[in-house]
Amino acid sequence: MSNLKKIKDEFLLKLEKKLSLSEINEIKSNLFGKNGLISSEFKKIGSIVENERKKFASDLNLIKDELQNLINFKIDEIQTEEINKKLEKEKVDITLPERTFIRGKIHPVSQTIDEISSIFSEIGFSVEEGPDVENEYNNFTALNTPDNHPARDMHDTFYLDEKKEKLLRTHTSPVQIRTMLKDKPPFKIIAPGRTYRSDSDQTHSPMFHQVEGLHIDKDINMGHLKGCLNYFIKEFFEVKKIRMRFRPSHFPFTEPSAEVDIGYEIKDGKIVIGEGDKWLEILGCGMVHPNVLKNVKVDPAKFQGYAFGIGIDRLAMLKYGINDLRAFFDCDYRWLNHYGFDPLDVPTNYRGLSR
Numbered sequence: 183m184s185n186l187k188k189i190k191d192e193f194l195l196k197l198e199k200k201l202s203l204s205e206i207n208e209i210k211s212n213l214f215g216k217n218g219l220i221s222s223e224f225k226k227i228g229s230i231v232e233n234e235r236k237k238f239a240s241d242l243n244l245i246k247d248e249l250q251n252l253i254n255f256k257i258d259e260i261q262t263e264e265i266n267k268k269l270e271k272e273k274v275d276i277t278l279p280e281r282t283f284i285r286g287k288i289h290p291v292s293q294t295i296d297e298i299s300s301i302f303s304e305i306g307f308s309v310e311e312g313p314d315v316e317n318e319y320n321n322f323t324a325l326n327t328p329d330n331h332p333a334r335d336m337h338d339t340f341y342l343d344e345k346k347e348k349l350l351r352t353h354t355s356p357v358q359i360r361t362m363l364k365d366k367p368p369f370k371i372i373a374p375g376r377t378y379r380s381d382s383d384q385t386h387s388p389m390f391h392q393v394e395g396l397h398i399d400k401d402i403n404m405g406h407l408k409g410c411l412n413y414f415i416k417e418f419f420e421v422k423k424i425r426m427r428f429r430p431s432h433f434p435f436t437e438p439s440a441e442v443d444i445g446y447e448i449k450d451g452k453i454v455i456g457e458g459d460k461w462l463e464i465l466g467c468g469m470v471h472p473n474v475l476k477n478v479k480v481d482p483a484k485f486q487g488y489a490f491g492i493g494i495d496r497l498a499m500l501k502y503g504i505n506d507l508r509a510f511f512d513c514d515y516r517w518l519n520h521y522g523f524d525p526l527d528v529p530t531n532y533r534g535l536s537r
């Protein structure tokens with residue numbers, strides 16, 4: 183019996199059995215793979231004596247086609263069987279009513295964070311993040327606020343363990359430490375995020391948002407700080423002029439320190455920013471204390487700069503005329519629907535959008 187016939191008979195026999203997909207694929211590669219039996223026969227064609235060559239090639243092609251067709255047929259069969267099994271199991275109930283489409287809204291705080299990030303990124307700040315659960319070193323000690331420092335009490339800290347080693351960060355300033363520890367100066371970053379203090383009334387919530395700013399380089403001074411904040415406030419409130427005042431203050435991690443108020447007035451029951459004789463405190467800032475720089479291995483003789491911490495919720499309230507801070511975090515959909523922002527500019531004739 184010729185070799186070709188042997189291969190054919192052997193494999194026809196094999197393919198008669200009930201086979202799994204992987205078994206069939208194995209047969210396929212035994213025959214038609216790079217060194218498969220059929221592939222090897224094809225390689226022999228050139229060395230066959232001329233008067234037998236034609237017949238050999240035509241026999242080989244016939245066998246190849248026969249086996250290949252059978253294999254393809256078997257694969258098809260298995261796949262159809264699998265689909266049928268699936269269809270049996272997964273019935274689609276086309277009588278079910280359609281699901282209603284609810285369009286979400288962007289929360290004013292998220293919108294405000296986006297706006298703040300884009301304004302600062304235009305003037306060269308990049309965005310950093312840090313965790314809500316901090317260690318006391320990053321939140322206090324590294325920021326020149328040692329144990330027993332009165333500022334620790336002022337913060338009404340939520341501690342997470344009895345040893346007071348883990349806490350919910352009371353401000354975004356620990357991101358200053360994290361950033362400076364992982365890189366080398368210069369630094370020019372902002373860090374928006376959640377912060378926590380045990381405090382609650384119309385203008386305070388136990389969870390609130392801040393954005394930290396840090397700019398450290400050779401020759402950065404308080405003038406840069408004032409210029410940067412002035413630019414930011416005007417861009418944020420979209421006004422040409424803003425009344426701003428720097429009040430001397432104290433933070434352990436800055437020297438000198440200041441708090442910044444912006445002028446506003448109430449006109450026809452609405453807050454107007456930048457005019458009037460009322461002042462609203464919106465941020466704390468100052469020149470980064472040399473001790474803080476030393477703690478993160480930055481040489482204060484070579485590098486210095488400013489830091490600030492802005493209350494994001496306050497800014498959002500002022501810009502969008504929202505007068506109770508607590509509503510921000512009540513998760514009331516009616517409120518969010520009113521004060522939230524459209525994620526997309528979807529055409530108004532789009533079906534099923536409104537609630």
Ligand code: PHE
Binds near residue numbers: 354355433436466491
């Ligand atoms: N971390 C301060 C606060 O929460 C704000 C601040 C940040 C002040 C950076 C100075 C520099 O009140």
